[in-house]
Amino acid sequence: MTAADLRDLLAEATDLTIVCHNNPDPDCLASALALGRIAAAAGVDERRILYSGDISHQQNRAFVNLLDVDLASLDPATVLDRETGSLLAFVDHGVPGRNNRVPEGTPVDIVIDHHPHEALDARFVDHREDVGATATILTEYVRELDVELDATLATALLFAIRRETLGFLRGVTRAEYEGAAFLHEPADADLLRRLASPAVTGATADAIATAIENRSIRGSTLLSNVGWTSERDALPQAADYLATLEGVETAVVFGIVDERVQLSARSTDSRVHVGDALADAFDDVGNAGGHREMAGGEIPLGIFADPAADGETLCDLVETVVVARLADAFGLSDVEGEAETEE
Structure with missing residues (x-):
């Protein structure tokens, strides 16, 4: 499926709930942030990013605080009791009940992920095990759909790609380098340095x-x-x-x-x-x-x-x-x- 297919699905939505995996990392958080921006550009006014577990890693805490990511704790009832037009999305994970607190069998509308899975069930699925980060896929969407790319979003996506690939040394593909080149100029270099070296407790x-x-x-x-x-x-x-x-x-x-x-x-x-x-x-x-x-x-x-x-x-x-x-x-x-x- 294509970025245009995602935009068309979002254009039909009344609201969007994006669920992160347990204890979300920068790749998951940046991907959720980007999907929210894509949804806003498609006319979805009500959007929320939910997570379970903790954001305890100092780098993850710095990511949320410095980029001012708006998050809320997941209440499983909110994803079970949805009205027509309310979409549920997973980023950086793909199966209800696996690395998330969403009840097994819950219908999911959107899945974007790069982790190994045998099968994924959703109205829109972009599952690419061959790329190094889910943020790489979202960067491609932002570029193809001409979504406004401010310093916050560019910094989030670039840092996520760098972190997920351990500085372009693990699982990196050409797509990560192309995404980084696209994000480099609008990203905030000082903020990237601060994210890379947070205080350790x-x-x-x-x-x-x-x-x-x-x-x-x-x-x-x-x-x-x-x-x-x-x-x-x-x-x-x-x-x-x-x-x-x-x-x-x-x-x-x-x-x-x-x-x-x-x-x-x-x-x-x-x-x-x-x-x-x-x-x-x-x-x-x-x-x-x-x-x-x-x-x-x-x-x-x-x-x-x-x-x-x-x-x-x-x-x-x-x-x-x-x-x-x-x-x-x-x-x-x-x-x-x-x-x-x-x-």
Whole structure:
């Protein structure tokens, strides 16, 4: 489907609800912002961007605050009880109940995503696994539909493309470079610098330090349990760092956040698809998956352990089950493990 098809669908709408995935990142937020602008240009006066989870990563908080993104918490009832002409859109995710709090089976009108999916069901679907960011697709729409591109929107989309591709080093395609060239001039360079270097909280630094201290390596795969933490977004940051260690090609970091086990994985091993591996390991008990080089997941805590156990015991039980499942998914059962810590 084309950008013109999207515009025509939006032109029939009375209002638009854009749902972000849980704990939305810059790619999701920028895509939602751009879709809202496209809808406004098509004559949709009532628009809202909803999300579930937390915006706790310092970069995500800076993105929302510095770009003044108008967000509201998702109430599942608002997406179930919709009148004729009210459209529901997903950006950077695609299936109700997977990485979002939308009830399974909810009809969706618009899906724009670059993550792997077997099948997507919506009136308008643009699903491109071959591009590096969902923001790349939205940038293409903005350009083709001649939507007004101010500094805020250009900065949001350019930063999202850069962040999702790790500075044009991961999963990047020609489309990302073309999109960046289009966005470069109207973007705010000072704001881009501020978004790239937000302040880090002490709690985040502590969680990353725990991930480093608790690392264990089996072959070229590193696993680390940070235990109980309030800093969910420290997990992907720790995984990014640990994946750069000498001899490490795949890093998986996990921890307990509230009542869920959260996982984040990174890999440079061409033989490994970490999204498929996490899905194989945990899809029967939660939501997990992603790209070949980057993936994540979340699983209800009660699936793995006795809720009546004390904190330390519960953490140990979770580690035993999660490591066993990861070992099976990554083929580590026959690889001798070695705990590695700094003196």
